[in-house]
Amino acid sequence: MSKDTDNSNLTADNSANTTSSPSNDRSANNVAPNEVTFALAQSHFLVGDISANADKMRQLAIQARDQGADVIVFPELALLGYPPQDLLLRPSLSGRIKSALSALSDIQDIVMIVGYPHVDHHGTFNSAAILHNGHQKGFYHKQFLPNYGVFDERRYFDKGRNQVLFDYKGITIGLLICEDLWEKSPIADLKQQGVDIIVSLNASPFETGKQDMRKTMLTQRSREHKVPIVYVNAVGGQDDLVFDGGSIVAQADGSIAHEAPRFLDQLMLATLNVDSNTFNTQEKAPLTLSRESEMYQALVVGLRDYVNHSGFGGVLVGLSGGIDSALTLCIAVDALGADKVYAVMMPYEFTSKISLEDAQAQARRLNVSYTVCPIFDAVEGIRHTLAPLFNKSPADTTEENIQARARGVILMALSNKFGHLVITTGNKSELAVGYSTLYGDMAGGFDVLKDVYKSQVYNLASYRNRLEDTPVIPERVITRPPSAELRPDQKDQDSLPDYEVLDGILTLYIDEDMGYQAIVDKGFDADMVAKTIKMVDNSEYKRRQSPIGTKISQRAFGRERRYPLVNKWSINS
Template sequence: MSKDTDNPNLNPSHEASKTNKPQDTVTFALAQSHFLVGDIATNVEKMRTLALQAREQGADVIVFPELALLGYPPQDLLLRPSLSGRVKSALSTLSDIDDIVMIVGYPHVDHHGTFNSAAILHNGHQKGFYHKQMLPNYGVFDERRYFDKGRNQVLFDYKGITIGLLICEDLWDKNPIAELKKQGADLIVSLNASPFEIEKQNNRKAMLAKRSRENNLPIVYVNAVGGQDDLVFDGGSMAVQADGSVAHEAPRFMNQLLLATLDVKTAKFNNQAKAPLSLSRESEMYQALVVGLRDYVNHSGFSGIIVGLSGGIDSALTLCIAVDALGADKVYAVMMPYEYTSQISLEDAQAQARRLNVSYTVCPIFDAVEGIRHTLAPLFNKSPADTTEENIQARARGVVLMALSNKFGHLVITTGNKSELAVGYSTLYGDMAGGFDVLKDVYKSQVYKLASYRNRLEDTPVIPERVITRPPSAELRPDQKDQDSLPDYDVLDGILMSYIDEDMGYQEIIDKGFDAEMVAKVIKMVDNSEYKRLQSPIGTKISHKAFGRERRYPLVNKWSIKG
């Protein structure tokens, strides 16, 4: 970055004269909105609309999320040769917007490299730009694969205050903000694309409070919102006072243009008239799952979704999330009974479909299963029945669902939960067949809590009570129960959370009070199921460590759990 862009000075006299606001205040518009990855033309038009709306409402400065121009995370789109030209062309289309400062997240490409950047646009000119310094390379982030590290602090003067710029990870490190303070910053603006995970908003607030208090600086924190593949961005944008208190907070999981006015003399924000409702653990989890499914389906171009409804709790919760995400008219439920399907399951599946007013079809699979078994009989040569025959049932259901998807263009969503996926309690090309797994990052014990939470939202429960209370079963053999093959889910999930989410080893988990033999068994099941998970559909991340891009292990390895 050239020296002359490090401290651009913006003359506010023209726009200040066009408003009735006091000269000694600055109003920031926090543009918490969904910017779709790769759709640069639509994203820049959304920026234009929001900037004009913010200006109309009296804003002096509008701040967009991290990489909003291209969307986050853009992954290998950043390697496309045409990227630089497209970005420059898009930014140039904003040059006719006057009387409001725009701080735009975008990828900057020049002879020095590719940077995760923020542009300062004002009255048709780019007054400066900032390159992100701290590039996260953990969890779902791999920014060092794509970006070069920024090395300069950037400040700009506006209406009597000096504003410093940071981007996401920069704020989690204590040094970038401290350096801006040292160079004279009066306020920090931070652009973010911070994905959701359980209780993440509380962690953000704690971090912002610490940084603001340490440096005695107010902070404008703008976060992205909406679903992108397996990630969900939950918004929660904030304006934080220098003492760490939250002056303004945007609702979670919603588009919002949030205005916060700073008194230049006191360096304090006005306080929000009414803060958004805080979300319970189950509420934020449920909303994340709804948004993740909604945006994946809608932006992928599917006209609707198909759910294999079994009468069990996983498919029941999945159906609720699907209806809440897309509306009943876009959800198609199919019950595929076999001889082991109980009458209770048939009744409960039909009751829930009627309660949610979705299209419901019963498609028995007896003939399909018997046809396959007849075809395989000579090859099996009278071998005794085992899980192979059970898996034929699951795969017959997969064939039915995928055929309906092909014929009518609907997306098949699977219903497996994280506990089952962890230990391989699922069938490749059977109940794993589909394009999106709504509960992929939801443990079975959490499924029960979410089902009860959803029922509490209405006077008449949407999930029949006995679906929640009766023992879970795959119903692939007579009187089958999940606990025939697995430990109690509360015990299983305790071991799985320790091993997967917390990265604990064999001995550490035993030290928490779990049975040594059970721990060894569960860990072996997890490790042996890696090849299945690699072939599973994506699903919304809600935990600290989800299967997929965040947890990558070799399929073939000889790592010993007791080494």
Template sequence: MSKNKTDYEAMNQNSTDNTAYQLNTAALGNGAITFAIMQTNFWVGDIAGNVKKMRALALDAKDKGADIVIFPELSLIGYPPEDLLLRPTLAERVKNAMNELAQIEGIVIILGYPHIDHHGTFNSAAILQGGAQKGFYHKQHLPNYGIFDERRYFAKGRNHVLFDYKGVTIGLLICEDIWHDAPIKALKDEGADLVVVLNASPFEIGKQAQRKELLNSQAKKHELPIIYANTVGAQDDIVFDGGSLIMQADGQIAHEGARFLNQLIMAQFDAAAKRFDTQAKPPLALSEESEMYQALVVGLRDYVNRSGFKGVIVGLSGGIDSALTLCIAVDALGADKVYAVMMPYEYTSNISLEDAAAQAARLNVSYTVCPIHDAVGGLRSTLAPLFVGEANGTTEENLQARARGTILMALSNTYGHMVISTSNKSENAVGYSTLYGDMVGGFDVLKDVYKTDVYRLANYRNRLEDNPVIPERVITRAPSAELRADQTDQDSLPDYDTLDAILKMYIDEDLGYKAICAAGFEPALVERVLSLVDRAEHKRRQGAIGTKITKKSFGRERRYPLVNGWAIKG
């Protein structure tokens, strides 16, 4: 069947049948189809800028011989647009943008966009050709878990969409649809020869292997080649890692996009053989440490650059967390945009001073030493009349952290650089941090990185160069906040191997007290750690955002009430 649509207004329906569109290929005949998959990033909300970028990329793809160019999920507005989808002018902006893109001649464009009509707002894919929008598809499976909140904004699509081009019947799906069996089966039953899937699939450790396993299974099960076009880059705390894939019907990978990089992937589909050509050289496989590190670099880079800051300030302590943060900042932004400040006090060791200076020199960043003795002394003097007869251990430690936080924010206000905090996921989990002190900042680079992974990443970064960028004793010495004499983290916390094992079970796997104890951990320790996590929710809620890399990050994915009566042992 064929339903010809000639303008954007004609798309304003939510068909519940299976819809097929016949594109104009009269002058082309049957044979090979050249696809251009645009693995790139689109700025959330910048519809005009995104249209300009799409136009340039589509014309470039046409010049390179592409018949069909594919842009990722919601590329017109960027992903995730969140409450921008509720803005009253969105429909008009989308309409104008789609009309402009439809005017591009000589190439078929498939792109993701928010479709708005009297049925609701849909997460959709459009087919543009020869001055008009020829068809559309609405996403059927709307994810509402983890970072996803699509049912808040979108209505569920119900029609299966195919279009014919040069004798090939192409079906459309969007992201979550391919993780379910019914949508692709329906396309196969309707005669699809291949399936195009638009994606904004976020990164987490091991995600690319999951994608490959899924596409291999779906392609073989339904005997359909699959084009999986993914976005790349970061939006707030989410990173998209690219890794776009083209899977043959037998489950073999024909093309794989690079990870964390913008890329144009050109692939030719043989209409007679129903197979894609094969890329000459697949991208290098990334180790777990490599993909984690690259995700952190991309997350910081895009957040700082798009926030409009001139650079970043790092409070460099001589410890491993700030050392790794400094490396990531330099790799993300360049040494000329990174400013390191060492703020020693009476408990700061000479080793810390030496190592901080050595790393700053090795990375060629601006480095300043700003002692906090006078700042802490002034606060102590001011508070002394109020603290008569009171013990001041924790208060004394927090005054140091807050003095440092005040100095960092003052520098930020004066010079226009973003403060990036250095707390890791283990510390954030148990509240081993100071509100308005070491937690200050606009972005927490290590927010979703457990302490044991901090060590892994530090060693990984050092292996990349002959001359290590992090002094070896920063990695090997006992970790310490240096807020009192002879302090180590293990004065207050279990060893990090044990702590992180418990935290991963409780946070990432959602296991409870009984299950964690059954795994062999001492019950009193489990109770203590879980209590620390629960009590620190108010701190985490006030902390800076940071790049998600694990299965479950604090913030978007793990949202607990600040005060509640939940019993750990219940």
């Protein structure tokens, strides 16, 4: 392939064919002939909503063109949304995608690089289409298909096997999709073929510290190959995943020329000087988010998009006066607005006066609907019904769990009656060791703190309080010992290690996949490690029945960590 330096021609070279046709010069803007302006369309494209996604692409392309852009780049699989999972197996997929691509054919005077699933007689591919002035000039198929963590692409896609470059306005542009850029060979092959700039389409989910990892990788790749990189990422929540944006333009020397805000839709323009092959630099970089800030924003976006796109008019929170429900209530209000959040306090005889006071104080501070619904009659009714069956057996955790299940019944009844989603308040530490009640405090449709360890709950609560002059979470909710209040003077640490110790063990066992001896070698008590691992393994059946929740860690429960319910693996085997 030879580089075409005529500004009025776009040439694409891909695995299927090489095409070239004249395009109309734009006379409506004042872009200098030795410059190419890229628009990075960091936006949320809803899974399965193909026609609406195409409409959004149309609007963004026209907006970008009117602002002087030559090329607009959309995220990975944006036309269908990511991750589409088994929607990729639907027989009607190919026809719907072709219709959507055809609907974009009347957009003139801007090159569109569109992420989409390509279906033909060779297979199904995770692809990028090059659209210009009503014609598809070429396409690229993703070469490296991730099959770890939350990714399952080898189930759905065939592997692309060729590099794709296209010439436009004097530069040769190479295409990559997400995982291709994390591998060394695709960009090296493009560089060998004479590429001037890399454009990468991405749907990279959030986890803490992920943006720093992306920037490190982009700096390394661009500097190593002396080539600028345009990196466009998706944004928004999809089920248990959150995409945090943070799209980046890297110079050939590895420096960051542009960085988009995190967790926000953004149409970011970056202009390349063709003569020097360098981008202009943004006047003001986005704020760097602290670890607590990015975690909190991810939780807000995850809940917001799940509730809004699922069609619920509001959410119900069982407000206990404890720190987990207090933080959950804050996130719900920040995600949806106080008018869509309904707090219900369900006291029993073991509920302390402090809990009642603190729950009411927080509800008033956040201006949410607040209802007190005592559960004494419900619990006593169930206990009376069960009394003949229990044959005077001594009370144990069974009676404690009846309290939790009575609360679950009440919340679910309110949900059925008024159409609000019940959001649960269990944290990752509790779910890990089974310190939760099936059909009780686990009853609901979305668990906001599912991937947040208890020690992180405290950090996030303190972070949220620092955002305002008057704390939204009463200080003693944060400082007093945590308790489920299912029996007199109950404390979590009656049954569990101190949370700092417990979370240290859980992080090594769950997030870092370490075994018993490796964790003991880190300095933890051997008996405590063995007990913790046993609790985690024995609670898998509970987690399988728990609601989904936003992933923020390296390894979350759910699609990312899947263990058999029945197995004979042990710490000694």
